[in-house]
Amino acid sequence: MFKVLKQDIDTIFEQDPAARSYLEVILTYSGLHAIWSHRLAHGFYKRKFYFIARVISQISRFFTGIEIHPGARIGRGLFIDHGMGVVIGETCEIGDNVTLYQGVTLGGTGKEKGKRHPTVLDGALIATGAKVLGSITVGECARIGAGSVVLKDVPPNSTVVGIPGRIVVQNGKKVEPTVKDLNHSNMPDPVADRLKSLEAEIVRLKEEIKRGEHTNVR
Numbered sequence: 001m002f003k004v005l006k007q008d009i010d011t012i013f014e015q016d017p018a019a020r021s022y023l024e025v026i027l028t029y030s031g032l033h034a035i036w037s038h039r040l041a042h043g044f045y046k047r048k049f050y051f052i053a054r055v056i057s058q059i060s061r062f063f064t065g066i067e068i069h070p071g072a073r074i075g076r077g078l079f080i081d082h083g084m085g086v087v088i089g090e091t092c093e094i095g096d097n098v099t100l101y102q103g104v105t106l107g108g109t110g111k112e113k114g115k116r117h118p119t120v121l122d123g124a125l126i127a128t129g130a131k132v133l134g135s136i137t138v139g140e141c142a143r144i145g146a147g148s149v150v151l152k153d154v155p156p157n158s159t160v161v162g163i164p165g166r167i168v169v170q171n172g173k174k175v176e177p178t179v180k181d182l183n184h185s186n187m188p189d190p191v192a193d194r195l196k197s198l199e200a201e202i203v204r205l206k207e208e209i210k211r212g213e214h215t216n217v218r
Helices: 002-015 022-028 030-046 050-064 190-217
Strands: 079-081 099-101 105-107 131-133 158-161 166-170
Touching (some): 002 022, 002 030, 030 050, 030 079
Parallel strands (some): 105 131
């Protein structure tokens, strides 16, 4: 157990350059507090002490702003950065070395029974405000852009952006889950790319019209 707790702390030092000391991390990082509270709540949940598990979960939510259902299964090395507004549903399964940013929702799509929340595999990164909904799978080392809404499975080593989420990068190259690019501010934007393409086409057409007018004058 202590090994897992230490790994949670070490993950913060690996992922967050602002972390300076163990004392600072232990006392001030709400993402770490939420994860530790969840590990305690999940232990009660597995033993069918559902009420106690929910009480611990709600107390943690009050103090951290992060809501993790005690039934969710979380692997090692989860990093919740600036976690305010993060929601993780009851049947979520999160692998190792996953990164979640503020405002991320791993939720359901209705009142269906059984597995109704996402499975996020090792090394995935889900950026600020993204919503991943339903019983879908986010593959290993996948990246989901800020503000995206994902309703379908995401293949491994893919980048998804937009509403609804669209795969914009899939190179098929295997990447170790513990080594991932945390720069989610420079993801592809297919809408912007399309607008630039249309703008270039309009410029080209205007030039052709001008040439045609010049020829007619002659």
